[in-house]
Amino acid sequence: MNLRLATLDDAASIWDVHVNAIRVLCASDYTPRQITAWLEPKKPSDYHRPISEQRIFVAEFSGCLAGFGEFGTKEIHAIYVHPRFARRKVGTLLFHRLIAELGSRGVLRISLDASLTSVPFYLALGCTAGEAVTHCLRSGVEILCIQMIFELSETPVRQPFSGTRFP
């Protein structure tokens, strides 16, 4: 497993991971109408700006893009894992990388809005759940998310991944 900053050449693969994660993994928590409204407007060029700003990390395995994570000034914007790689700690690896990045910039209280699908994941990683929030998508369709906070101690974050769970 290789973790690195995304380049513009990754944009189409990031888009592919993003739409497949929503379409497959989030389908059990949102209606088909919500899923369609969520993924339909997405396009590879959406990622050009955050890639240029060095705010997207990608996880690669055997030349395949397994997941990506995007961070902002004080928050995690997104962590998405391709369904083929789900439950293999790709999300955990990305989470710790984003946390380390924000921590290195002095951010010790990191916020994010979790999809209902990702709540058990963020809780397992030590986040605290806050209020439910409704996001209005471009089409006007609403999706429910849960606000989460991760409190980073002054202790540097350890990279926990050993790589042994991959074939």
Ligand SMILES: CC(C)(COP(=O)(O)OP(=O)(O)OC[C@H]1O[C@@H](n2cnc3c(N)ncnc32)[C@H](O)[C@@H]1OP(=O)(O)O)[C@@H](O)C(=O)NCCC(=O)NCCS
């Ligand atoms: C949420 C997501 C990023 C998790 O990535 P992942 O690589 O599959 O997660 P990990 O393998 O690192 O899981 C770490 C731990 O989180 C918890 N967890 C992860 N997915 C879970 C699930 N579906 N149900 C219950 N617990 C889960 C488990 O405790 C897991 O440890 P375990 O496998 O040893 O039991 C991924 O499922 C995803 O992309 N989901 C759809 C997109 C999404 O909602 N992204 C978040 C938007 S903010």
